[in-house]
Amino acid sequence: MTLWLPRGYSAEAEIEVRRSRFITRLARVDDEDAARAVIASVRAAYPDARHHCLAFIVDVPDAQPVERSSDDGEPAGTAGMPMLEVLRGAGVSNVVAVVTRYFGGVLLGTGGLVRAYSDAVASSLEPAPRVRPVVRHLVGLQVPAADAGRVQGALMNRGVDVMDADWGASVLLTLAVDDPDAALPLVREVAQSDVELVPLGSTVTERPA
Template structure:
């Protein structure tokens, strides 16, 4: 059983934006203690950016005495080019109770499958650099 892990600070949303070939990628990272909380976080991003083309997401939720819940969504991007790379980046941090949404405004230039994988992964990597974290320990 995992007794100590890092997660985002509660009630804070880390936001970061990059531009790649005229497409805007806005990354939002926050804490989600449950699958319902993660879905609420994703829904809030959709409401905040209703005119965006894509709202791709990934989350990992800690579950006591069980494997973590891991989910991702490409939200209309070609299969495996957005959600999966985002999930792999957050898995690499070892963090749990984390939800990430990358909002994309299409800039008119197609990036191709490989370009999308790099763009979504880089968007999350860069945002993680400014994420405030806390350590949760079982006492």
Template structure:
């Protein structure tokens, strides 16, 4: 049985890195993107900004595993020498919601297929290292309504025990939306019962991906 995917990685920030190989410059831009349209918009923006470059090769992975959308483009380089190795770097890092574009200024010397594969892959690795990695985690959304008099205390206790408080809305009562690891829902329901002397009536209302801590390795 395949285990469900509950984490994946995104870039910690937008970043650029440039390498030079036999006077050809390879500048990689990496950005976090929400969808395929945003990834394609990044390519077009860089194509306009660096109109004097010969190639704007790209790769992107969008959407949570296990079935993200993956695309790559050699943009005029020999087939399989640019987009595919760029995409492999993203896969190897476990990244999604990520677009990379390598802009190449030709230096006058042909690098051969192997040289191009290495150069495009190395440019992406350098930019990803500069961007850093951030974990995204799948969380069950647990909603609970609390009296105003106890909401502050309960919320503080939940945070101190590692429960993510995603939203707090104030009305006739206080509606608190919690982000809980799927396997910890029952434990969280027990914790709420303990903190409210059994008065809380939590309910699982959905799931969402939330940003977590920087990824290591």
């Protein structure tokens, strides 16, 4: 099961390898544009650095994740792909890692670069919290306006997530549930009537991993 970093998460970590500084920016991103915005912000923050190597993975609904990496001038295969492999190995997605390198005057060789860039990302990932994305069903519950407050409060007290309430002559409550069929008996008990749940799509919620 793929894990994400919490929404809004962004952090930096730094390691030093034979006098070269490797500064890693790790951030949660929800699409490719957001990943590229993080990359641009790192380049702007460290304009004098020789390399800004990167890797990111972004989930796409009903499709394969988008994966990108770049060595940004380092020898081919020594930075971006090793960074991407660390992200893959950690089972995380919707994440971007940018490693900024300040050269310390000592050549590391291809093996040394692979280890350094891998270690830079791994060290930033180790303390990062994780969340588990859960797809939940959105369903609509129509109730009389006179009963809406009681029903909404009772559902919430029973652990049902009420996402929205559209008030009118009657009230449409939007509920997020794991299984509409399993939720229906509870909803009918609370509503004290033979109500039906109308499918309204789905949403993704995030729970601590």
